[in-house]
Amino acid sequence: MTRDVYLTFAVRNLPPGTTAKDVHDHITRKHRSARPVVGSLIWEPNRRALQTIVTIRRSADWKCKVVREEIKHRIFRPGRPETDVRESNIDVDDEFLGVTTVAEHENAQFDMYFIHGLGGHAFTTWCNDTAVPQMWPKDFFPDNVEAKPRDPNDPTGARLAGRFSIVGYHANALTSWSATMTIEKAAQELLTHLSVDRPEGCKRPMFFACHSLGGLVTCQALIHALHEDSKRPGQQEGYKKVFFQDGECLVKGIFFFGTPFAGSRLALVSSVLVKVFGGNGELIDSLKHKSDQLGDIVGKFNQILSHPETKIPILLSYEKHPMRGVGFVTDHNSAVSSFDAETIGIDGDHRSMVKFATAHEMSYRLVAEKMIRYIQRSLSSSGYAASTRPEKASLVDEAPEKRSFPIAVPRRTDATDSGKSLPPYPSPPPSISPPPYESSWSFTGDIKGSPKTLDSPTWPLPFRPEPEAEVVGIMPKPESPVQPAAAPIKFSDLVQTQENGKEDHNKLTRLRMFDTVFILDDTGSMAETYDEAGARSRWSDLIESLRYTVDIVCRYDKDGVDVHFLCSDDMDKSGITNGQEVMDLLNEVEPDEIGGGTYISQQLWGILSSYLDRFEEWKVWMKERPRSKGPKVEKPKMLNLIIVTDGAADDKEDVENVIVEAAKRLDKLGALPYQVGIQFLQIGKDEDAAQWLNKLDDSLKAKHDVRDIVDTRPWDHPKEIDKPLQERLVQILLGAIDRSQDGNDTVEV
Known part of the structure; x- marks a missing residue:
């Protein structure tokens, strides 16, 4: 049976009043077998005509192209036109160059732009590769966004609403047209597209999702528009208005997917192909590992991120699997080491990391959840209206709209005085000389030019963010000086003693076999207090629980414990x-x-998947050890994961799925029964949360036919250090990794 071929294209210049049925009928009148799927009708930026996305399928690629060409040359007439325009010559485009809006909510509060990478395509980069094309920025993500409240503290309030667009530019290094394209020229093209798409004076916040080279293009575009050392000063003022108005930066978040900030070693291979087959050698050379141009982009973009008025939140993601026959296109170090920002690993290779087949795929759900949270934080904290922003100390006496931006961004090594103007940029180096790259890869490419160095380390530039302005929240920061931290309860005061007075910690010595990792809940619900005076809160109880446990685990985990936070990562x-x-x-x-x-689920999945990857790598090495020529893979210790939370999770289903998938993977790998243990320690007395935690402890094994890796315990404020407390501490620390301690003392309801 011949497999169907799909072709997706944009249909533009549709008269007002056009419906999806009109477009469907227009295509099927002559090509009934095309079976078109017509998307939502969306206003074009000029608000005079409509556009939509159509996917057709035929038995061969050439048949799809015949349909496309014939549609172009036929007059389109809507069934019920709403204006005097009763017919039009429609535009059909499957290259998707420029900005194409793929979904839009009513009264959109923000714009999100998806930027593809080298050799990518504005639409297909984000599509799954199997069966009917599913493009998550169009088919999944807008629905997930709309389901969330704009203000996360008001679940019943107004919903999030956005406008989601893809941006196409010429980025095929092996085509003749793109033979002269560079990162700088692609950035210029992006700026042009955005300035046309955004109405003059538009103040909607902007977010960018960038794959691979698209991240570098976006950084370069922002440098052109916002950096003092823009290479296009004549055009900077016009571009600056796209991103910066009334003293506020409109770019509220950038999500980087596999962007090679330190270059890609695949560029060394690609440069050979370019020399043989022709194409854009300059663009490929710029992507070689730690090239001069990348150093310049990273340095200037880091300066933008550190400026008080352009502190753009960024999320860095990296591919967790190599491409078959190619390896890692963007290795972990290149993707995440250039900036001090949150990182997340995606379960895919360089291409598949942005191709999600369904909205239920775990990697997609975690990525979408993270992105939506960034959007919520931005909109709920600033409201993006100038009148709602807290006033900032003026850096100079001039009004923001009259000064060149960014003014005097400090170097990372400069100390600044808030009462003075900031010092000017250092002269940007034409190239940056990085330190030797420590990796198992061998680097044989040449870095051209005569490198100059900065006074501070330059690869990656060290990141020392300015102090954040105080934000009033549920628990405002005290004006008084910070109090010294509480001291932990000493190990010697907590361990059980035998009748002869000797320490009895034989049970606790089991902790030596494990890496202990804490996940601490620092979300807003932990600020809730128990009494009117506010002297005791869930957060203070969390700190109290750690006072009684950290000295014990630190004593036994000789390579140190890890601490992760849900918010303050x-x-x-x-x-x-x-x-x-x-x-x-x-x-x-x-x-x-x-x-x-x-x-x-996000932190839980990140820690578990990283650990299981290492464990699987060791298992593979052990299996191939007799014939393996690679370096020895160290066996990871077993994992004791302790999650201290009130249990009031908003992603209960995702948490369950993460735990079940981890248990299945452990079973598949033939791991020891206690290879991984997850201990939930509940703070507070939330009954619904307690029931859910008990479900994790008692029901997952039978429901999903997997190993039991979960234990749950309540934390009760101790009145004294006695034997019952000592026994409870043993149960808390060993409950998930020693079934003799996993009794009936679950969270009380």
């Missing part, structure tokens, strides 16, 4: 070897001031 820390260091870290963190719900 920039404060995550690994390899902590003493309890006081954990308490000091907690002293610097407060529950999320903006709110935004309790989402556990």
Whole structure:
């Protein structure tokens, strides 16, 4: 049986009043077998005509193209036109160059642009490769966005609403037309498209999702528009208005998918192909590992990110699997090491990391959840209206609209005085000399030019963000000086003793076999207090629970415990070897001031998937060890994951799915029964949360026919250190990794 071929194209210049049925009928009058699927009708930027996305299918590619060409040359007439325009010559385009809006909510509050990479395509880059094309920025993501409240602290309030567009530019390095395209020229093309798409004076916040080279193009575009050292000063003022108005940067978030900030070693191979077959050698050379041009882009974009008026939140994602026959196109270091930002690994290779087949796919759900949270934070905190923004200290006496931007962004090594103008940019180096790259790869490419160096390390540029302005939230920061951190309860005061007075910690010595990892809930719900005076809150109880546990786990985990936060992930820390260091870290963190719900699955999935990848790598190495010529793979210790939370999760189903998938993977790998344990320690007395936590403990094994890797315990404020408390601490620390401790003492309802 011949497999159907699909072709997707944009249909533009449709008269007002056109319906999806009109477009469908227009195609099927002559090509009934094309079976067109017509998307929503969306206004073009000029608001005078409509556009839509159509997918057809035929038995051969050439037949699809015949349909496309014939549609172009036929007059289109809507069934019930709403204006005097009763017919039109429609435009049909399957290259998707420029901006194409693929979905739009009524009264959109923000714009999101999806930027493809080298050799990519504005539409198909984001489509699955199997069966009927599914394009998540059009088919899944808008629905997920609309289902969420704009203000996460008001679940019944107004919904999020956005406008979702793809942007196409010439980016095939092996085509003759693109033979002269460079990152700078592609950025110029992007700026032109955005300036046409955004009405003059538009103040809607902007978000960007960028795959591979698209991330570098977006960075370069922002440098042209916002950086003092723009190479296009004559055009900068016009472009600046697209991104910056009334003293506010309109770019509220950028999501990078596999962007090679430190270059791609695949460029070395591609440069050979270009020399043989022709094409754009200059563009390929710019992507070679740690090229001069990439160093310049990273350095300037880092300066933009550190400026007080352009602190753009960014999310860095990396591919977790190599491409068959190619390897990693963008390795982990190149994707995430150039900026101090949140990172997430995606379960796919360089191409498939942005191709999701369904809205239920775990990788998609986690990516979408993370992106939506960034959007909520931005819109709920600023409202994006100038009148709602807190006033900022003026950097100079001039009004923002009269000054060149960005003014005097400090170098990373410069100390600044808030009472003075910031020092000017250093002269941007024509190239940056990176330190030797420590990797198992061998780098044989040449870096051209005569490198100059900055006073500070340059690859990646060190990131020292300016102090954040205080935001009033559920638990406002005290005006008084920060109090010293509480001290942990000493190990010697907590361990059980035998009748002869000797320490009895034989049970606890089991912790030596495990890496202990904490996930701490610092979401808004943890700020809730128990009494009118507000002296005791869920957050204070969380800190109290850590006082009683950290010294014990630090004593046994010789390579240090890891601490992760649900919100303040920039404060995550690994390899902590003493309890006081954990308490000091907690002293610097407060529950999320903006709110935004309790989402556990993202951190849980990230930690579990990373651990299971390492465990699987070791298993493969052990199997192939007799004939393996590669380096030895160290066996990872078993994992004891302790999640301290009130249990009021907003992603309960996702958490369950993550746990079940991890248990299935452990079974498939033939892991030991206690290879991974997940201990939930509930803070507070939320009954619904307690029931859900008990379900995780008691029901998943039977429901899904998987191993039991979960234990749940309540935290009760201790009145004294006695034997019952000592026994409870043993149950908390060992409950998920020692079934003799997994009794009936689950969370009380």
